[in-house]
Amino acid sequence: MKAPSSSAEINKSWVEFMLSDYESKKKPSTTVVVKNHSIRNATKPGESFNAELILLDVEAEVKSKDTESESITPKEYNLIVKFLAGDALTCEIIKRCEYHIKEFMMYSEVVHELNKFQAERANNEYSLNLPNYIYGKCTDKEYVLVMENVKVLGYETNPKKEGLDFHHAKLAVNHVARLHAVSYAYDKSHNFLEKYPCYKFSTAISTFFKPVVWASLANAITFLKSKKGFEDMVRKLETGKTTLPVKFAALWDDQNRHKFLCLTHGDFWNSNLMFKHKEAEVDGEKTIESLKLIDWQISQWNNPVFDLHYLLNTSTSFEMRRDHSEEILRHYHSTFSEVTTKLGTPVPNWNYEQFKAEFERTTLVGFLMGMCLIQGTLSKAGETINHSNSTCLDCRCCHPCKVAFDKVKAGVAKVVVSFAFKPSSGFFIRAALKRVLRPIAQELVEGNNEVLNGRLLDLLMEADEKGVLDVLTL
Known part of the structure; x- marks a missing residue:
């Protein structure tokens, strides 16, 4: 059917x-x-x-x-x-990057295969927890994915405005360490990418992300200029504005320099983590019972430290990072090492100091992803940008007209997306994105969204204190 x-x-x-x-x-x-x-x-x-x-x-x-x-x-x-997505342009981007195929394969085959592998070698001690797969169809003309609704089972996402506390973040990195370790071990005996080629690393993400970095950076500069005492930081950002996206792509795309590769989530942040808590509270706090990971569209074979950067920079407060980031990173490394060893594939030359050096080498990537996602997810203007209103063509009597109109939009979207992924389109895409994201800059300047302003300012100041922004002037 x-x-x-x-x-x-x-x-x-x-x-x-x-x-x-x-x-x-x-x-x-x-x-x-x-x-x-x-x-x-x-x-x-x-x-x-x-x-x-x-x-x-x-x-x-x-x-x-x-x-x-x-x-x-x-x-x-x-x-x-x-x-x-109903929007033709977004839909074409998803198809171009094969995001829909990756998520379909993750639910329908990959998680089953990885769980079967770890169950055989480690007695199911390191299972990967996703909502149950019910049904799916993924062809050139049809796409649907049906999963269990785990909210009914008591799972919920942590409010994105609050961010993750230490205990929730620690459990999250425990689960992503399992994903990284099990996929790494599986690859050693089964050649993961030969079996699942859709997860091969692609520069599509960095190509698309470059203009987003540029436009988000322009917003950050506008925001800092509206406040006193940040002239030196503004100078650094303006100096590196044109080279920043290039530096991001160089760090992201340099597969030969990464220490090792495995299956990564790619969109590992607060809203893609669903926690279940026990009913009884301990000392007034909820005790976490379990966690399920959702939204696998951007998963790919990549550097595992990028998932950690993404989580810490998009989903935690400055105070949590200041007080607990070292413990979080050590927990990740010990979990990853334990799992790979138990599965018979310990990673050579990967003690904590070597892991930490790789994490710090790629810090710029984490800062940039955090800067972009914070603006897009915490701003009220971002919700307006994402919201696509219905039109008069949505009524049943206009269905034939809507079908024809949708085909025209789909054709235009293919042309636009094809152009967007060409190196020569950079100037035009940056200008378009800057205009689209301008309402977020205005919201930052007005200062009424304290969560947005506070999280972005903390991230910028933290990056400057760590010397991350200094690389922009080199």
Whole structure:
């Protein structure tokens, strides 16, 4: 059966087909009859710009047959359905970078394969925890991914404005260390990239990120100029403004210089971590029971320290980094070393000092990713930029016109994205992004968003104190 391409195309017949396919894989000759189903948005406007996320709740009957009888069991399903972004331009970028394929493969095959591997070698001690995969379709013309809705099981994301405290950050790096270690060990005997070539490193991320760095940097300069006492920092940023994206790409793309490579999450930050807490509190604080990692679109075979940079610079406060970053890094290294050793593949020449040297060598990457993501996720203006309003063409009577219009937009998007990934397009893309992100600069100058301003200023000052900004003038 053809998969729906958006929430508007979800119907009872497809839900029955999809769930019957899921149940029959566990027990042949099983079918699902839907009694009721409901659909609603899984995110608020502006929270997700790279996908359409839908909550699908289903009341059904599961019919199972054996040689002698048939059983009928009532069952409820609470699901997340993920489609490609409705915006043609975003959709084309995702396809160009194969983000949708990576996430589909992660849920449908990779996590199962890696968990099977670590279970055989380490008695399932280092399992990778994702929401359960229910159904998926990933072809040139169809894409849908269905997962369990773990919020119903008590999982929740930590409020992004608060950031992660020490205990939540420590558990997060424990899980990402497992991912890095298990994939590294698996590769030694199974050749990961030969089996899953979609995860091969691509410069597409740095190519796309360069103008974002430039535009976000322009916002940071505007912000600092509106305050007194930051003239020296402004000078450093303005001096390195044109070379900064190049330095980022050089650090990110230099695969030969990285100590070793493994499967990385790529978007490892607060909103992609779902924690479950125990009901009983200890000393007035929630005790973490478990964690699930979500949103694998940007996963790729890359330097593992980038995931750590991303988490610390986007999702923690200056105080947490100041007081606990050393302990966090040591915990990551000890976990990674323990897992790789237990799986029979210890990494040579990778003691804590060597790991820390690699982390510090790439500090500029962490600062830049943090600077960009903080502006995009903590600003109210960012939510407006991400929000795509419906149009008069969305009504049912205008469907033929909408189909034709969408095809035109898709064609234009292919041309624009193809142009955007060419080196010669840099000036035009930077100018366009600067205009798009200008409302964030205005919000920074106005100073009403204390969380945004405080986190960005802390990150800039911390980078300057560590000498990170000094490389911009070299």
